[in-house]
Amino acid sequence: MSWLLNLILILIATAVVAWVFRFLGQKFTHNKPFFRDMPFAVAFGYVAGLLVLIAAVSYYFRPVEVNGVPSAGVIFFRWAVQGFIGFAIAAYLFRLFGRAVGTAGTRKLFRAMPLTAAFGVLVILLYAIVSIFAGSIAPYGQEEIFANANIVPGGNPMMGGDPNFPLGTDQIGRDIYSRLIYGAQNTVGIAFATTCLAFFVGGSLGFLAAIVGGWLDQILSRAVDVLMAIPALIFALLLMTIASVWSNQLGVDRTIFMVLIIAMIDSTRVYRLSRAVGQNIVVMDYIEAAKLRGEGMGYLIFKEILPNATAPLLAEFGLRFCFVFLTIASLSFLGVGIQPPLADWGTMVKDLSQFINFAAFAPNVATAPLLAAGAIALLTVAVNFVVDWMLHKSSGLKD
């Protein structure tokens, strides 16, 4: 129970320091409103935040090796912090660049952009470039097998690496660096296509239901309810099992079935959103005016409703993209997604997952599966940052 006692002592000490901090602040600034109106909880927050910062810094500077045994926690923490700072600097420079170059419109966009959004845009741009030019960036092919399997990342021969394969090779000797790059192309490209399809189907049906209403709305909405009632991943697995039979019979690539299945499952969520957004828009007088003018359904959807629904739909697009992306990675991890030998991040994590157990004593070895997982995480975080920014912007525009 001593840790509980420690925790209580730390909390009490923090509270005392917080009180003193606020009291001294009031004394020395002669009751500036900042300190005068500061609630105790806020003062506590400042002090606690400072404590966490101190703890983090001291952990960062702990030795990497103790008696020849590497302490994995410190190493991974250093990498995380270095990555974080590196990306922050990159995002800052990217934003500076955006502010200085381009048209007046893009400059204005960059001026109002928070650093997180700049980071997100930068990462998404990087991924886009990598996936488009994968063929010329990657040093080897994604299916190329080399004699040396399981080379440790890092490129240091002393630790089982090889300078020719900076990120090592996998269990059958394929270059991980090349497969990561091709993985961007496969995973991100397929996720993007799937999301677009989901949005096209779900969006148009949702707007249609919002405009027409009545029985069409009822039929579509109840059908969507039924589809949404089935857990998405299990449903996808079930359908993929059926699809694998069909793909053999029809000779169609199983990946196409996967795209269709995930698009269908995700279009239900898009349908719900676009129907809700659309219903708020169709009650507007300008829609009534357009209806009374005698406008057709296509004009109503694409000229009157869609431009006003762009902000929430774009935000949803970002989120949906992440989910689709993760679903594809999960399916691949489970073995029914993107099929080998195509490189895919989900499959890469699965194939190398047993190395994660080495993390405690050989951090370099454990890095191999984490690279693909990190690539997934980074893109997801980046997209979410951009989506947050867009949501913020669109809600601000309404005022």
Add this chain to the structure above:
Amino acid sequence: MTEQLLKIRGLKIEGKSDEVWIPIVNGIDLDLKKGEVLGLIGESGAGKSTVGLAAMGFTRDGCRISGGSVDFDGVDLVTASAAVKRNMLGKRIAYVAQSAAASFNPAHRLIDQHTEAPTQHKLRVKAESELDGMELYRRLRLPDPDYIGFRYPHQVSGGQLQRAMTAMAMSCRPDFIIFDEPTTALDVTTQIEVLAAIRDIVEQLDTAAIYITHDLAVVAQMADRIKVLLRGDEVEEAETRAMLSAPREDYTKSLWAVRSFQRPAKPAISAGATPIVSLKNVSAAYGKSPVLFDVAFDIHAGRTVAVVGESGSGKSTTARCITGLLPPSQGYIEFNGEVLPLDYRKRSKDQLRQVQMIYQMADTALNPRSSIGDIIGRPVQFYSGLTGSAKRKRVEELLAQIELEPGQYIDRLPSELSGGQKQRIGIARALAAEPQFVICDEVTSALDQLVAEGILKLLSQLQDDLGLSYMFITHDLATVRAISDDVVVMKDGRVVEQGLKAEMFQPPHHPYTDLLLSSVPEMDPDWLTNLLNGRGVDNIGDAAVGKM
């Protein structure tokens, strides 16, 4: 006895827009003695509400007080600490917002929200303040005062809610209340009840108040002194009577003169002429609940028919029947002697073109993502098939017709226009179809009086130039007086009375018309008192119903 309560000196407020601080209020002085009511008037954007909130030492998000002092009973609220202000607000200073429906928490009963302030400030225990709440409800002439507090906000009417909010502001017996347009969203007949209730309780409890409104006639009833604001500057300030009889500044005079606009009377309808629109015993229902009963009236070419009545009387539903959005359950509509199909989907393009609508809220009537050129250009292209430069030329003509500089406005978005300009675009869109008949649904009620007058003049001018017929839906009798030729009075989905304007404003009236006419505030400061004496002071709400 008349000691100073509130003293505002050189108050400057700035608002943040695109990362730049822009002045909203530029140095206002304001004095308020105990028990005195000050009326604050001006158009929207004049900074009335901002000054009202600043009198509590409060600014909206994105605004800041950049200079001056707000001295309330010896405490400067601008520099006071949060703790001091917290102890002051609700207890000594209270605020009544424009929309009571949006300001009450819909999840709690009225009385629970009423008792919150006194119990928080430890003035009374809950049971005690509940009793006090009932007493206040009684004084504010709410029906069933002992039990109404146990209802939820959605279970009482708008006027009652506004009075409950006034009672809530009174719960701590504050020295000073800010009323921010408390009756603007109410019907004239309801407005009277609220006005009388507020005035009485302010007098009885000797409370000082700032009464913010854009309606001069209302402020004339309520205030001892009036201060006129224009774009964050004070124009003038004087005692109510002095201000009404002899305004000094030109701007004030122009405000006063707004209600004088009246278009010349038109010649009588020649007998036997076919009306342009004729409603033949129209009944309509929303689902199973009937809303219109046997509505029948004619609109003749080149004339304006005003349809008046309080909200819920079926004015807008009548318009929806004419446009075909709500097909009547019985009866039909004739246009130039021809029967119109009931549903708009069955009407021909030409029939749709002939009937156009202008909406109350220009904000929701214009697609915020379309440029002005597109908004007006679409009907031009749709009906006349013009494209390219011919279309642009026609749009420019239309813009010139509504008195907006074409080159300057054609590429703007609706959000870059003022309220009055947006309403003009709405008019231009209707004109673009080259209709014979235009339905104007409360087109001026969301606008300031000066701007509204401009719109009325424009509509009147367009009628002379193009020979349009208007159906003018409104609840504002001043507007009726200004623009209409014929009047139709509606109540509960029925036509109560109809006739020429000249006849309608002369007695004898139908009792409801009488009630409606007498409820329109006049500029005379004694009007409310006289009216209440005439109707019987005890319960005007009941008196109104009794007269029916």
